[in-house]
Amino acid sequence: MAIEQLFQALPLHYAQHGISKFGTVDVILSVLVTLVVGILADYVWMLYLRSKMPPGPFPLPIVGNTYHLPDNKPWYYFEELSKKYRSPLVTVWIGRNPTVWINDAWTANELLDKRAGIYCSRPRMLVFAELGAGQSNLVNMITHTQAERDRFRVLRKITHHGVGIQQVKRYRDFQNDESKVVAYSMLTTPDDYVAHFERYATSVVSIIGFGRRVGDPKDPIITEVIQVMHHAAALNVPGKTFPMLMETFPILAKVPTEYAPWKYGLGSKRKSHRGHDFYYSLAQEANENPDHPDCYSKLLFQEQSKYNLTIKEIAGLAGNLFGAGSDTSSSTLITAILAMRAFPETLIPAWEELDRVVGHGRSPAFDDDKDLPYMRAFVKEVFRWRSVAIIGGQPHAPIQDDYYNGYLIPKSTWVQGNVWAIHHNEREFPDPDRFEPKRFLKGADAGEWERPFPGERGYMTFGWGRRVCSGMALAEQGTWLTVARLVWGFRVGPAVDKMGRVVDVDIFDYTNGLNWRPEPFKVKITPRCEEIRRTIVKEGDQALADLQKFEGETKYRMSTFYQKK
C-alpha cells in the first residue's frame, strides 16, 4: 500500500541527485510533505475499511491497534473485545493490517467450514512463511490462483498418503507400542513425564517419516525440533514485539538479518554446505537406507518425478511431520496430566469403566474405543479444555472479498479462529474452565452439560475447512490411546515439597505460544495397583522388543547442520 511504495520509491541515488539539484532543505521538506500525505492517504484508507469491517478498537495511523495488544496471550483480549462489541467477529489492526478474529463456533463454522472454498488460503505471512519455509511448505501456501490451488491440492494429497485417515490405521501397532513405552517409563522416571511425551510423539512421526524410532528422550531430534517449534510459536503470537510488526512493514524484513535484531535470526541467508535443507537430508538419508522399512520419505522420492516435487517441497512435506506433529501431540498429553491432577473426580467414572471393560491384566487397545464412551468423552474434553493450537494454528484468508452479517472481510485479510474464545463460550461450554468429560456424553449421562455445537466432533481443536489439520486422524487416535492408557494405569496425585507441603497446580499457568502448553508443574504419578504395574512392565518389554526393528541412527543434527565444514 501507500507507505510501502513510498519507501521503495526512495532509493539513495535519487536523494543524492535531488540534494545537489534543489538543496538539502527543499529535499527534506518535500520528503516530509510526501510522507505526511502518504500517511494521511493510508490512514483514510484504513478508516474507510474500518467502517465496513467487523467492529474493533479505534486504530491509529501506521501502528493500528498494536499498542492495545497485551504483552502475552492476546486471545484473552480478543475474547473480551468480542464480548464488549457483542460481535462474534472483531477487527484488530496489527500495524496497518486488519486482522479478523472469530470468537464463536457457529461463525467459525459458517465462514471457515461452509465457505471453505473462499477461506482456503493463507494470508501473506512474513514471519512464518517468507522468512521461514516460504510457499514450498503446505502450511503457508497462498491459494489465490488456480495454479496455486492445484499445487496446494497436490501437496495435501501427498500428505494424506502419509498421514491420512486410512493410512494411519496402518501405524496403530507401533503407535500402540510407543504408547506402552510411555507407561513403562512412567514407572521408573515419572517426574520426567514431559520428556516421555515428547519422545513418544517425536518417535511416532519419525517412524512414519523416516523409518527410525527415537528411543532416547534426550535425542537431539526431539530437543532441537521442539525448541525450534517453541521459538516459532512464541514469535507468531500477535503482540507488540517486532517480528509481528514485520507483517505490516515488510520492508523491515529486507534488512539483512545480521543488522536486524527484530528478526530474531529469522530469514538468515546462511546456506548449508550441502546446499539443501535439513529435513531434505533426513528424508534422503531414510530413502537411501535399505534397512528402513516402507516410510513416508521413500514415498516422497518415489512420487518426486510424477508430481515434480522440488527439494524444498520434499523438505517441507517431511519436516511437517516433526514441525506440526511432535510439539502439538506432546503438549496435549501434558494438558491431560494437568487435568488428571486438578480434577481427580473425573477419573472415578473412567476407572469404573476401564476396570469393567479392560480389567487389570492388559491395558486399553484401539478396539476398546467403542466400549469406552466415558473415556472417549474424557479425551474429547482434553482436546477442548486447553486446546494446544489456541488460535487455531495459522490464519486463513479469503480469496475474494466476502461479507458476513453485512460486514466486509476483504480479500487476503488475516482471519483467525480464536479457539480459546470458541471453547470458552458459556453457551456451548458452561463453566468452561472446569474439566468436565460429561460435556461429550449424550442424553441422561450428559445432563445439563450437553449443548449443541456445529460439526460432529464437538470441538474445533484441529482447525477448519480445506486447511484442517492433515495429521488429525493420527493425533486423535494416538491421544485417545495414550490418555486412556495413562488413566487406566496411573494415579496423578499432588506432589509434596521438601517441607512435606502439597504442591498446588495452576490451570491457567500456560506458556505464551501459538501452540501453548502448561508451564512445568509437579505431580506424583504412581501405578494404580500392583497388578497394573506388572501388566505395564510386561507390555513395556514386549513393546520394546517389537520396536527393535525401527532402531537406527541419523548422522544429521539440526544444531550443526548449517555450520560450514
Ligand code: HEM
Ligand atoms: C494434537 C495434535 C495436533 C493438533 C491440535 C493440530 C492442530 C492443527 C491446527 C489447528 C492446524 C491449522 C488448521 C487450520 O488452518 O484451519 C493444523 C495444521 C496442520 N497440521 Fe496439525 N495438529 C496436530 C497434530 C498434527 C500431526 C501429528 C501432523 C502430521 C503428522 C499435523 C500436520 C499438520 C499440517 C501439515 C497442517 C497444515 C495444513 C494446511 O495448511 O493445509 N498436525 N494442525
